Amino acid sequence: DQQVKQNSPSLSVQEGRISILNCDYTNSMFDYFLWYKKYPAEGPTFLISISSIKDKNEDGRFTVFLNKSAKHLSLHIVPSQPGDSAVYFCAASVHSNSGYALNFGKGTSLLVTP
Amino acid sequence: DTAVSQTPKYLVTQMGNDKSIKCEQNLGHDTMYWYKQDSKKFLKIMFSYNNKELIINETVPNRFSPKSPDKAHLNLHINSLELGDSAVYFCASSQVSLIDGYGYTFGSGTRLTVV
Numbered sequence: 001d002q003q004v005k006q007n008s009p010s011l012s013v014q015e016g017r018i019s020i021l022n023c024d025y026t027n028s029m030f031d032y033f034l035w036y037k038k039y040p041a042e043g044p045t046f047l048i049s050i051s052s053i054k055d056k057n058e059d060g061r062f063t064v065f066l067n068k069s070a071k072h073l074s075l076h077i078v079p080s081q082p083g084d085s086a087v088y089f090c091a092a093s094v095h096s097n098s099g100y101a102l103n104f105g106k107g108t109s110l111l112v113t114p
Numbered sequence: 115d116t117a118v119s120q121t122p123k124y125l126v127t128q129m130g131n132d133k134s135i136k137c138e139q140n141l142g143h144d145t146m147y148w149y150k151q152d153s154k155k156f157l158k159i160m161f162s163y164n165n166k167e168l169i170i171n172e173t174v175p176n177r178f179s180p181k182s183p184d185k186a187h188l189n190l191h192i193n194s195l196e197l198g199d200s201a202v203y204f205c206a207s208s209q210v211s212l213i214d215g216y217g218y219t220f221g222s223g224t225r226l227t228v229v
Binding site for chain 2: 002041044
């Protein structure tokens with residue numbers, strides 16, 4: 001029972017254009033959402049997050065949008081660069097005072113071509 | 115100056131063997147985790163410890179036993195290894211709270227291959 005879904009396994013974008021990665025979730029209790037980036041043979045690294053009280057969070061070229069009614073979030077990368085080529089994981093959590101489990105999607109492999 | 119380090123990076127072993135993966139974090143985080151990434155690339159939580167206390171224990175065979183000697187270390191011991199245990203195992207750490215929004219810091223993973 002996968003609660004976080006990334007339905008596009010791969011995406012190819014030209015350098016300088018916008019990359020849009022999508023994520024859907026099923027658990028309405030999730031109150032925190034994160035995006036991680038992963039290069040081969042490395043662990044995932046944190047990219048950007050958003051709490052359920054917001055609908056947008058921006059950090060440089062990266063913006064995450066949250067649509068709670070649709071249980072959907074997206075990551076926008078503008079402009080895309082070849083170094084952005086990696087696997088992007090969407091994750092969601094229900095926060096508690098004793099720690100939290102991140103529920104991950106299966107990832108979307110982004111290729112940015114020159 | 116690695117924040118979360120796990121060893122070994124690669125582990126090839128025969129079925130039936132017992133093996134351990136070690137993890138250490140120097141971030142001063144309160145909570146540590148083990149995640150498994152299977153052949154379908156799906157990252158799934160196995161265990162979580164907060165200040166040496168087990169707080170999350172997902173449905174994992176009891177051949178897997180985490181051990182936390184202190185809050186900077188969380189080791190994973192696996193008994194009687196099976197072919198299906200082949201995967202990449204990631205250690206991670208975090209503060210208890212998501213307030214700063216940084217989530218986990220992951221190690222670089224241990225690729226376990228059972229032959």
